[in-house]
Amino acid sequence: MNIFKVARSIVTGMGITLKYFLNHKKTLCTIQYPREKDLIPARHRGIHYLETEKCVMCWKCSDICPVDCIYIEGVRGADGPLPGGYRGQKATLSKFTVDYTVCIFCGLCEEPCPPKCIWLGPEFDYHSTDRTMMEKNLLTDEVYTESDEVFVEWARGENDRLQEEKKKKKEAEKAAKAAEKAAAAAAEAEKTTEEAPADAGEQGPDSEGEAAE
Amino acid sequence: MNLAVFTTFLGQAGQAIEEKVIEKGIVDFAADYSTKWDGGGEGGLFLAGAVRWLVETYTVPDWVPLSSVINGTLGAETFPELGGLLITIGMVFGFVNIFAIGAVWSERKVSAHMQCRLGPMEVGPHGLLQTVADGLKLLTKEDIIPRLADKTLFAIAPAVVFAGVLMRFVPLPFGDQLIASDLDLGLFFVAAVGAVEVLGVIMAGWASNNKWSLFATIRTATQMVSYEIPIGIAFVTVILCCGSFSLVDVVNMQGGTLTDIDGEAHNGWAWHWNLFRNPFMLILAITYFIASLAECKRAPFDLPEAESELVSGFHTEYTGMRFALFFLAEYAAMYLVAAVAVVLFLGGWWSGIYWVDEIGMGTDTWLASWLDGVLGPTLTAVLGVLIKVKVFLTKAFILVFIQMWVRWTLPRVRLDQMMYVCWKVLLPASLVCLIGSCLWELATGGASFFGFGIVVK
Amino acid sequence: MARLEIGQIIAVLKEKLPEAVSEEVLDGVDPVIVVKAEQWAAVAELCRDDSRLGFDLLSCITGVDYPEREEGAEIEVIYNLDSTANLHELTVKVKLPRSDPRVASVEGTWATADWHERETYDLVGVIFEGHHNLVRILCADDWVGHPLRKDYEPPDSFHGIKNVIY
């Protein structure tokens, strides 16, 4: 190749870099990150936020999640029978976490939410030296810690107990009704001398349940 | 050592120096006690003299083990130049280190500004201390030697590389009279000792027991051995024109008060630099600069450490201080080739303006006389020395900047292209320049481009 | 050299190799022809070399496992052919038995089939006869099973690395 052509191209290239070197104040395109921060656009998909008071605990977000990283536990129901739980709309939540070792920030969880209460916010620098610390508790906006786990464990038990109680209550009611019926039937049976069918068929749990995950 | 003894020792020494200085005056004191750093007398360094005087006067106290041996071998009688040596080594080593720190910082800044970035900004103002912090980090890093490496070679290779570069600083002037040792065969020494560095690199690459390092080693060997030829021819041409191997002589022929063949004195200006001595010198300077880029493994000839091919090549396996030594050596070599270029072609410490050059030289120019009147002769002498140092360093630093500029602009050449550039472009070009310069000197009777022949003062 | 409709393509194929095309599915989203496994190598050669067809680019090889299908045609290998000159395309299917899915390799016809066939072997377990180096390409060499078979069960651990299911 022509040596002068090469030389000319080299000089052209060096001219460009020199131009940048001399105008470096004008051409500067970086910022000093921790002190200056770039504008985060409104649609930025960062760390999740949850407006707990709106949540209806429908599991739509955890269902749509392609990597299944949203964990929800709690009790459904308008009165919120779980003491110490986080009150949502028609639900009391004990756990609503996102595991950021798994999350891929696709934003699919935002869309199906009926009250639009879960959204990905502008925060992106979630960091930790420990993998177990990468789970965020959306109810408190903090890291999901062991004490949270203790509460969730307790709530799980409490939930079971409440359901059990409810069931028992219902059963008792049913039994009472059945007994009443039986009594009535017995009263009738006395006439017909037939045994009353004592059936306390179990009714499915109506609206409360434990988070599937 | 006992602290009390030490303080007394220092106190006595200080007192003694003070007495001597009062007795003789600072200039004479320095002149007396420094041979190496003081050729002209007035520009000598006080410190050099002081240390030398200390070594000559004081002996190691008896309670120190082996004191008799030390006094016998290193004492004033057997080794009278120890003080000067220590100072010289200290100065050169210190300069290399400080230069490397500054050069790494400025390389980062230069590259950053060329790339629309800011570069280091955190440690110190504008990140000035970043390199120091990095150096400290390297010092505290674990020294890893691969299990299958040749441990001895691996350990000494960085030292060999660094020594190879540092030794080349010996005949290199930093300014008028500021020279570790003005060797008669200075240029020859520079060229010859350069081979030690190649040896060290080969040792490092081979001992690492890493195939990539081995590639780098072979590349280094081919590259540095090849490129020594155009560099050697550039040296030979300058030596032929100037008639001396000494770097000081070469510089002295490019500025200041010049003496021609007839013994007539001329004022030296910028156009008396070797660069403009004849048209061939200009081409030769360019070939020397390109070859010197290859010699110190800088882009576009950074094949031995090509990070996208060999992943830093021969020092892949090195960590910590051993790696830092390679790093220091690289930057020291950068300065070295630039300084040699300044000596050979760019008039050394001569600023190119006759009046400025003559400050403190004892000649009677208007500027010098005026300064004499304002500052007095001693300060003018010191000022003259400082200006020359400054001029020399500025020229060298500009060349170093060009090296960086080239690195941050150009892609890397391939091995065969590198050899092509050396053997088919630079070698013929420099040979033509050699022959051309010889013919020019013959035709003009030793006269330079501007009409008069210059002989060594 | 012109763009051919699917009917014309089939006609050309039938003209040269009347027995090869066993089935034509033209009512789907993409028209598909099914080729007998033993004839596939010849069809491939024809597809590439016939100037009217000129299928010089093999876009994609897909292996699909249908365990519920009738015996002998559970595994489909789908070849998407493309012509850079004629700008038409063709989807060719070869149906293979699940117990021993073997089909001739076409790496001699289209060099790109080399890696595609290795991938199909790796993930679906189709054996391409005549392939010069039919080894796993995406999974590790000592991986067990073919992940895209519908009855594939992922191992609990691989060389001590646990299979964590979130």
Place this chain on the structure above:
Amino acid sequence: MTEAKIRTEEMLLNMGPQHPSTHGVFRVVVRTDGELILESQSHIGYLHRCFEKCAEGNNYLQVVPYTDRMDYLCAMMNNWGYAASIEKLTGIEVPERAEYIRVIVAELNRVASHLLAFGTYGLDIGAITPFLYAFRDRERILKIFEKLCGQRLNYSYVRIGGVTFDMTDEILSDIEAFCDYFDPKIIDEYDNLLSYNGIFISRTANVGVIPADLAISYGVTGPSLRGSGVPRDLRRDAPYGIYDRLEFDVPVGSGEMGQVGDCWDRYMVRMREMRQSIRLVRQAIKDIPDGPFCDKKAFRGVKPKAGETYKKVEGARGEVGFYVVSDGTNIPYRVKARAPSFCNISILDKLTSMSDVMLADLVAIIGSLDIVLGEVDR
């Protein structure tokens, strides 16, 4: 000394999986004689996560984020390829506005991807500064994307039935500003800095020459194929979206600096494609109609009837194809992705055995093929 007495040894060199010039976790085992490569053997799969298996466990909508992660440098085209295949399968009509938005984002994404290819290619050859310039300009595009869909790389923006967010006027003016900033001035600067640099040309011209027939046989597509002089561009040859309404040229390699199909040609096709992409973006911005940006029903979930289809789009690296088999449920029965890089890199072993390739040339060839390992391994 007779020749028999000189004993040379061949060296087996392992390049990768961690090597700066393999652009990811790609491993080439090369047998070298000195610097000269005699033979190479590529090994892939270090990044394999079986996207196709993941797709069988998720519904049609949930697969979209997985396609992002195949070719993460031009995720828009992967999204589009997947969405287009499902749309073809279900017969969903995409709103006009969404088609225009798709062209705009896909072409911008192509520019971003080619910028990265340009920058890293400079880096492979040894020039570091172009890389930073390329990243500076790519950053502008990523900022626009971030504004548009909230992410910088894994957009999941183009979805079955349209796009996730509407294009606002502010973003359109941002894009226009970028086009004006970028098109003649900056690309010319790149050309002067790197493309026509003598050292760069000597490193890339006549290196890794792929003849056209070999390229087609190896399934090489996209800029790498066009570099060999084959004017195949799916946007023109098999138009999808609204590409048949827009004007653009298909740059092909012509062997300006050496032989047709060398590294320089492949590189230069990308540089010229960037100009064409900006041209397309400008046209699309000019004509963009008002209207809905998505098919709301399709967005809630799709359930194609049983069937199968293959749909291909022109990605930044070549033909992005999706073979989708539906069994009538809302979960795909089989999704097969045809990744362009997978085919493009398969030619590497042939190239090294075909001609004299030096170690530095291998780096140049891999760089000029512009592979993304997320896509090769899927």
